[in-house]
Amino acid sequence: MNFKIDHQKMQVLQNILKCPHCNISWDGGEIYKHFEHLREIGDEYYRDKTDEELVETADNYGWSKTNPIHFRKNIIGIEIQGEYDGILYWECSSCKSRWHRFTGQKIK
Numbered sequence: 090m091n092f093k094i095d096h097q098k099m100q101v102l103q104n105i106l107k108c109p110h111c112n113i114s115w116d117g118g119e120i121y122k123h124f125e126h127l128r129e130i131g132d133e134y135y136r137d138k139t140d141e142e143l144v145e146t147a148d149n150y151g152w153s154k155t156n157p158i159h160f161r162k163n164i165i166g167i168e169i170q171g172e173y174d175g176i177l178y179w180e181c182s183s184c185k186s187r188w189h190r191f192t193g194q195k196i197k
């Protein structure tokens with residue numbers, strides 16, 4: 090498959106917190122804060138974790154102190170079998186708009 094990867098647009102789409110088309114929130118909360126919250130409320134699995142352990146957990150989801158990304162909601166990854174092995178498009182579950190994962194182009 091041929092497409093030019095636009096890293097800048099890709100980055101924008103990954104970090105955007107609401108749908109540019111219908112404005113529904115895509116923000117599921119900052120990843121580290123999610124685990125910190127679980128520790129605060131005494132979650133069985135997280136209550137005894139150290140800050141370092143929470144950073145490690147968040148890191149598994151692509152979060153870092155320099156790139157404090159958020160969980161996403163109301164957006165799903167679309168795979169097209171036979172075209173690309175993995176997510177190729179992001180789709181807003183509210184308005185069904187789609188963007189190409191690598192070029193950032195809105196395609197629907």
Ligand SMILES: [Zn+2]
Nearest residue numbers: 108111181184
């Ligand atoms: Zn939308």
